[in-house]
Every structure is written in structure tokens, then in C-alpha cells.
């Protein structure tokens with residue numbers, strides 16, 4: 108619920124359990140009063156805000172602007188035609204609307220019953236208007252922010268930095284949690300106290316990259332999984348970004364938005380610019396509750412409605428990559444598909460290597476037609492044969508990439524991002540197409556449509572295997588080169604939007620060299636993202652643990668793979684590998700043709716487990732029970748009313764200890780059915796027992812043992 112007192116100029120956003128409050132001071136400045144547990148009364152800050160002589164640096168401002176005495180590192184940087192970079196923004200009006208706002212050309216959390224929007228307009232006398240957008244999704248405790256900047260003057264205006272949101276905390280004692288890593292080690296959690304000055308994460312690689320995720324948490328120093336105050340902040344954006352915490356005199360300021368480096372967006376009079384959305388959840392009960400609210404919001408109101416909640420089961424797929432890499436022909440694929448069918452998979456995904464001349468990673472990207480040697484009947488011919496085996500068909504593409512050795516590049520060398528007169532940089536032997544240009548997108552779009560129209564393709568893996576470099580667009584004049592990075596992202600969004608419109612039943616999975624573009628922006632178009640190229644069951648614990656702080660299990664691409672693992676060389680039990688894969692979208696990625704019928708039969712109960720409990724695994728609430736410590740971890744997915752749950756554990760935690768289950772309902776009786784390769788076991792427990800004493804884990808030794816158990820209340 109939004110409470111707007113337009114006389115007193117006070118505005119409060121209420122979700123079911125949280126409140127966010129603002130007020131306009133005597134000078135017309137929009138001040139932030141607080142964001143925390145649900146409350147009706149927020150005090151104006153102690154600073155003498157009505158005193159014209161007061162130091163503006165001490166004021167908590169909703170939209171700080173440079174040149175007006177706020178000495179934090181300025182994120183918002185409007186440059187007027189006369190060279191002035193400053194803005195004197197005063198309150199000009201506010202309106203509450205039913206429903207959640209949308210943003211043109213940009214992903215954003217969707218409208219839903221009970222959602223509302225608050226628009227607050229700030230005006231500068233020199234011809235600049237800022238409309239702050241606040242969205243409230245009450246049942247998810249989600250508050251979103253975005254901003255639209257308009258040139259209301261008579262001369263051009265250049266935006267050199269636009270935050271999506273700025274949030275002031277009137278305290279210095281907060282920890283900042285970020286999710287960082289590298290290829291095969293994405294989104295590892297790092298936590299440290301915010302120290303004086305600026306700490307930031309971000310990207311200048313054109314995509315978020317493996318290094319940092321566009322999601323952070325600020326929390327009280329005592330905050331943990333089940334207690335303490337925390338504020339999660341996600342950016343709904345897939346390009347260059349910055350999220351920064353600045354600790355200065357009055358407290359800590361969190362700012363987030365498009366990275367200002369190489370950003371310059373010129374607005375002619377009357378034009379406007381929409382900043383991407385930022386989304387926040389506050390929890391007073393620690394990280395677990397915060398994550399569960401983000402998960403609910405993402406699976407119900409961000410991913411395409413076709414795949415929302417439990418609406419549509421996701422197919423059990425087998426992906427050909429770790430089985431074949433580039434080395435296959437049609438017979439080999441059909442042999443693999445037959446084995447996939449024997450393992451009870453639903454869908455066969457043909458990964459990289461299927462198009463003209465693609466036998467290694469050094470050619471053919473951009474030529475999206477079948478290799479006649481590998482696939483004599485084309486993609487359609489293979490698809491028909493796969494379908495005849497009783498499997499649906501899916502395929503891999505990398506639409507934004509072009510190989511120097513490709514017909515596309517030979518025909519359109521200018522389509523690649525490149526700086527005139529300088530050598531163009533190859534990364535993974537490829538260039539990046541200039542997706543800021545319409546004709547480039549159209550060229551790729553036509554090829555994609557030809558592929559998708561040629562046969563019933565049910566799944567598309569959209570990969571992006573490098574960051575952007577040589578960023579310069581042949582289509583824009585020198586003065587507008589600062590728009591290229593953002594226009595590129597808008598181009599990717601436009602094509603993925605077209606895809607979801609034209610092929611509403613197509614299951615789109617995003618990917619970027621594993622998880623280098625795992626963000627809320629991409630989730631608006633694809634209900635799942637490949638989490639990491641590392642499928643090792645132990646490493647997946649920390650990768651999926653970090654990922655789960657913002658993103659729900661049902662969006663994390665997770666596959667059961669072989670041992671020794673191709674990335675780490677490590678061995679893990681079937682149960683541990685299944686626990687990792689079943690905690691995501693579940694599929695196979697291994698050479699099942701090397702398995703005996705008996706070994707394949709051993710996998711059946713796990714596939715059946717996924718089918719039986721898929722709705723719970725997709726739509727249930729995640730509990731991180733024992734965080735990964737490099738040796739093991741335990742977690743569970745439970746129905747909101749505690750009536751059933753799946754408990755997972757793997758590694759050294761399987762030492763006979765008892766695992767307390769906070770979601771177990773007192774007064775109910777549970778049957779616990781554990782699943783092993785050799786069979787299973789069954790035991791009965793009272794809800795109180797599970798809550799207080801815990802579920803006894805077995806004592807298992809060996810290479811990364813694993814444990815899966817379904818709990819059902821009477």
C-alpha cells in the first residue's frame with residue numbers, strides 16, 4: 108500500500124512486512140526517512156533540514172544531484188549545453204497509480220494484483236525533470252525503483268551518469284556482501300564491514316561478467332541466515348553497471364545504476380531517458396527470509412509468465428556439450444539421444460558445433476545453418492529423428508558473436524564492434540556483433556527465425572562467450588559513442604523480447620561462458636540461466652549458495668555430469684551430483700552412451716524424484732541449513748506451510764549429525780523417505796522433533812557422499 112499525504116508531502120510505501128518513507132523538506136528537497144520493518148511513523152532526520160544554512164551533505168536525499176552541496180561521489184551527472192554539470196531538483200508533484208509501472212524497452216518486475224506505483228516529479232529550473240518511479244509488490248516485500256530523466260529545456264542535455272536508485276542509511280555499522288568470482292567459480296559470497304570511503308562492484312565489460320554479480324546485500328554486523336537486519340539490492344540490468352556503498356559523514360549511501368564510464372546519453376529537447384530498475388527487499392529475520400522474498404518475486408513476477416511459479420514443468424534435458432564438445436556426427440548424436448531416452452530425459456539439446464564448419468571454437472559463429480558434413484539432413488532432419496525417439500529438441504546459438512572466419516564476417520566486416528584504425532581484439536577467437544545497430548540485429552534475427560521455423564525447436568540456449576571490447580559503433584557519430592554500451596544491451600533485450608513474443612512456448616535459457624550474465628534483466632526473458640560451466644558437485648555448492656541469495660533454484664541451470672569432473676577432475680557420488688542438479692533446473696550433461704543399462708537404470712529413481720517433486724522444487728521455499736565450507740553443505744526446499752520438503756546434504760556434513768529443520772510444522776507427523784542409488788530408507792518424526800532435535804543425517808564416507816530426502820506431513 109502506498110500512503111501519499113500530498114499536503115504534508117510525505118510518502119510511505121508499505122509492503123506486507125516493510126515500509127519505506129520519504130518527505131519533502133522546507134526547501135523542496137526529497138529526503139529519505141527510512142526503510143525497514145513495517146511502521147506508520149517515520150521521523151524527519153535530525154539535521155536542521157528547514158534551516159537554509161544547513162549543510163546539504165548531511166541530508167539523506169532520495170535523488171542527490173551534483174553542484175548543490177552534497178559531497179558524496181556524484182552518480183547523477185547531467186551536463187547542460189553550457190557545460191554546467193549540476194542540478195537543483197525540487198519537488199514538483201506526486202501521484203499514486205494502481206498497478207506496477209513498466210519501462211519502455213527495459214526489463215522490469217511485472218504488474219501483479221495488489222501492486223502500486225508512486226511517481227514523484229522533481230524539477231530543475233534549467234530544463235531538467237526527473238520522475239522517480241517506485242513500485243510496490245506487497246506480498247513479496249519487494250520495492251522497486253527506476254527513474255525517467257527528461258530534457259524540458261531548449262538545448263541538448265547530456266547525461267554522463269544516471270543512477271537507478273540511491274538509498275541512504277543513517278548509520279555506519281553495516282556490512283556489505285557481494286557475489287564475486289571468475290569463470291567456473293561464479294558468485295562466491297564475500298562479506299566485509301563497509302569502511303570509510305567508496306566500495307563498489309560493477310562491470311565495464313558490456314555484460315556483468317564473471318567477476319561480480321549485480322546484486323549486493325547491506326546488513327547489520329550481527330546478521331546471519333535466520334536473524335538480523337539486511338537489505339538486498341538487485342539491479343535489473345545486464346550491461347555495464349556499478350553498485351557502490353559510500354560511508355561518509357552522515358552514514359552509508361548505496362548507489363546503483365549503469366556504470367558511468369563510457370556512458371554519455373544525449374537528450375534533445377523533449378526527449379527522455381529511462382534508467383534500469385533496481386529492486387529491494389528488507390528483512391529483519393536475516394538472509395534466509397530476504398532470499399525467499401526475492402525468490403517469490405522473481406519466479407512469480409519477473410520470469411516470463413509462461414514459466415512462472417509452478418505453471419509449467421521444465422523438461423528434463425540432456426545437453427550434448429560435455430558428451431561431445433565439437434566432435435560428433437548425426438549418428439553419434441542419435442546414439443546419445445537414445446541413451447538420454449533410456450535415462451528418461453524429455454529433451455535433447457544440441458550444443459555448440461552444429462553449424463557450417465564449426466569443429467573448434469575458432470570459426471563459423473554467425474553462420475547459423477547446419478554443417479552438411481555433420482548433419483546431412485540439416486537441423487530439421489536431426490530434429491525429426493530426435494522427435495521420433497520420443498524426445499523434444501533444443502539447440503545452442505551465440506547470436507551476438509561472429510568469428511573472423513565466417514561467411515557473415517566476410518560479407519559484413521563492419522558489423523563487428525571495432526575501433527577504426529585499431530586492431531580488433533579476438534577473445535575466444537571471436538568478435539562481438541554491434542547489437543546497437545538495427546540492421547545487424549535484423550541480419551541475425553532472420554537467421555534465427557529460419558532456424559526456429561525449420562522444425563519444432565522447444566528450447567534455445569542463448570550463449571555469449573566473451574565480454575565486449577573495441578566498443579565503437581560505425582552507426583553513431585563521435586559525440587554519441589557514449590551510448591553504444593547501453594544501446595547494445597537494449598538491442599539484446601529487444602531481440603529476446605521478439606523471441607518470447609514470436610515463440611511463446613520456446614524455453615529460452617541464457618548463458619554467458621557459464622554464468623557471466625546471470626542477472627534479473629536476463630530473467631525477464633528467460634526463466635533459466637546456465638549457472639556455471641563448472642558442474643563439480645562440491646564447487647556447485649558454493650556457486651549455487653551464492654547465487655541463491657537473490658535468485659531462486661528454479662532459474663539456476665544445473666546438470667548431472669560425469670566423474671571425474673571435466674573442470675576439476677574430482678569425483679563425487681551419484682547422490683551428491685544429483686543433489687546439486689536437482690536443486691536447479693535439472694538435466695544431464697554427460698556421455699550416457701558410455702554407461703551400462705544397469706548404470707542408467709540407477710538414475711531412474713532420481714529422474715522420477717524430480718518429476719514427483721518438481722512443483723515443490725520449483726516453487727518451494729529455500730532454506731540454507733549448513734552453508735558450504737569447502738567440504739560440504741545442507742539445504743532444503745519446503746512448502747510454505749511446512750507440509751512437505753526435500754532435504755539435500757552432501758560432503759562431510761554426512762557424519763551422523765542431526766539437522767534442525769526450521770520449516771517443520773509443530774503438531775504434525777512426518778514421514779522421511781531418503782533416496783540412494785541402491786534403494787531408500789523410511790523413518791517417522793514429529794514436527795517438534797525435526798524443529799528442535801533435527802533430522803538425523805546418515806554417516807557416509809567416500810568421495811563426496813550425498814543425501815536426498817523427501818519429507819511429507821500426514
Ligand code: GLA
Pocket residue numbers: 428458459503570572618619620621637639640
Ligand atoms: C560456453 C557455455 C557452455 C557451452 C560452450 C560451447 O562455455 O557456457 O555450456 O555451451 O560455451 O562453446
